[in-house]
Amino acid sequence: MWHDALLVAAKDLRIERRSRVSLNQVVPYALMVLLLFGFAFDQDRSLLAQAAPGLFWLAVVFAGLPAVQRSFAIEAADGASDNMRMSGLDPAGIFLGKVAAITLQLFVIEAILVGGVVVLFHSRLAGGALLAATTVISTAGVAGAGVAYGALSVGLRVRETLLPLLLAPVLAPVVLAATQAWRSALGLSTTSPGGGWRWFGLLVAFTGVYLAGGVLTFGTLIEET
Amino acid sequence: MLAVRFRRAVAFAGRYPLLAGVDLDIQAGEIVALRGPNGAGKTSLLRAIGGLLPLSSGEATVLGLDPVADARALRRRIGLLGHRNGLYDDLSALENVRFAARVAGARKGAAEVALERLGLGARLGAMPVSRLSAGQRRRVALAALLAREPELWLLDEPHAGLDATHRRLLDDLLLAASDRGATVVVASHEATTAAALAGRTVEVAGGTVTGGLIEAGPPPGTPRPTALVEASAYVA
Structure with a gap:
């Protein structure tokens, strides 16, 4: 499984390095989302700073959707999905490989978005350990749910519009927990200092469910769609 | 030894029948041509052999395994080239x-x-x-x-887009694979392309086949046409 995951992740990342879709299209799109949030809350700087964690994670989700769609579009383009199925690759390995590739792409996008949040929203980064741990787990959660639902919608003609519809409710707990954990880390929350880690625990649980669910069901999903 | 054995194989896409009771035997090491017009069911049959199209009823064994239940183990031993290159x-x-x-x-x-x-x-x-x-x-x-x-090659119109030189090259490669013991199944709507290469031709029409059972075609070991190169050049 891990060997197959490594092969798939390396292949997807190599394709991304060549096509630069994330860098040339998704990053500007995510920054535009942040900018528009900034315009919407511009008259109230304190509100903008308070809302920054939530706006950041919404921007990550918005950036994650095209990344997931792109990950499955490259398989559908020349009938490669049949080749993938016929290759005998472990479906769990394919799932984890795609999750890893999207997670790494989102890390790059998030690094740029963090810069945007600091510049546009005047946020001050603090609470390093909680901030970093939350970012890693939330990103894996977004990618895990995205890949599972991406496989579900890949065989459908309306996948471009269906995927956001399916994914948004599933990602709501991740956005909520990640936002609250970040608020705690940045000192924006009124709850006790341990509150952030409790949200982090919830985040770990949801991400664990998404990843375990994907590992267990991905084979069925790609065979049935 | 049989590389492929289908009995009364039926498959649907929704309510639309794709395979309508296919009986097919293919010996290990054999080169078989599936020939028929567009929409006859050649691609569906190849996909069923590869386990990509599950049967609604009937029996299927490929390389001694169930193409759906043993999909992962089987697919590592199969090479499928469809209409698209993947x-x-x-x-x-x-x-x-x-x-x-x-x-x-x-x-x-x-x-x-x-x-x-x-x-x-x-x-x-x-x-x-x-x-x-x-x-x-x-x-x-x-x-x-x-x-x-692969031990089993499933090729859907593999000559499409190739010039005469590379058609011959492909034929030579498939003959060499067969000589090494691999089984080759070639689907083609062209009457002569696949037949020139194959030891046996199976006609596909309306989701079913004629000449699919070994006894219905030439006995195993029938020499291949000696005019392979000339025939390939002719159809190109």
Whole structure:
């Protein structure tokens, strides 16, 4: 499984390095989302700073959707999905490989978005350990749910519009927990200092469910769609 | 030994019947042509053999395994080339073939050898697939299969887009694979292309086949047509 995951992740990342879709299209799109949030809350700087964690994670989700769609579009383009199925690759390995590739792409996008949040929203980064741990787990959660639902919608003609519809409710707990954990880390929350880690625990649980669910069901999903 | 055994195989796409009671035997090492007009069911039959199209009823055994229940173990031993090439446009020809070879656990250098045998040297191998011609892309896809060295080749119109020289090259490769013990199933709507290569031709029409059982066709071991090269050149 891990060997197959490594092969798939390396292949997807190599394709991304060549096509630069994330860098040339998704990053500007995510920054535009942040900018528009900034315009919407511009008259109230304190509100903008308070809302920054939530706006950041919404921007990550918005950036994650095209990344997931792109990950499955490259398989559908020349009938490669049949080749993938016929290759005998472990479906769990394919799932984890795609999750890893999207997670790494989102890390790059998030690094740029963090810069945007600091510049546009005047946020001050603090609470390093909680901030970093939350970012890693939330990103894996977004990618895990995205890949599972991406496989579900890949065989459908309306996948471009269906995927956001399916994914948004599933990602709501991740956005909520990640936002609250970040608020705690940045000192924006009124709850006790341990509150952030409790949200982090919830985040770990949801991400664990998404990843375990994907590992267990991905084979069925790609065979049935 | 039978590489493929189908009995009363029925498959649907929704309510639309794709296979309507197929009886088919294919010996290990045999080259069989599936011949029939467009929409006859050739592609569906290839996909059913590969386990991509589950049967609604009937029996199927491929390389001694159930094509759906034992899909993962079986698919590592099968090479399927469909209408589309299944290549990644942003990767080079070599990277595409190398990915297929690594997935199959092929020996190091298998990708380079396969590309060379399909007439794609280092220069073309380094080019992104998106920049190659249709025929060159087809050869890259065939090289990806060759690098995997499958026991069962399932080829859907493999000659499409190839010029006369590379049609002959493909025929030679498939004959060599058969000589090594691999089984080859070629679907084609052209009357002469696949027949020139195959030891037996199975007619496909309306989702069913005639001449699918061994006793219905020439006995195993029937010599291949000696005029293979001339025939291939003629149809090209």
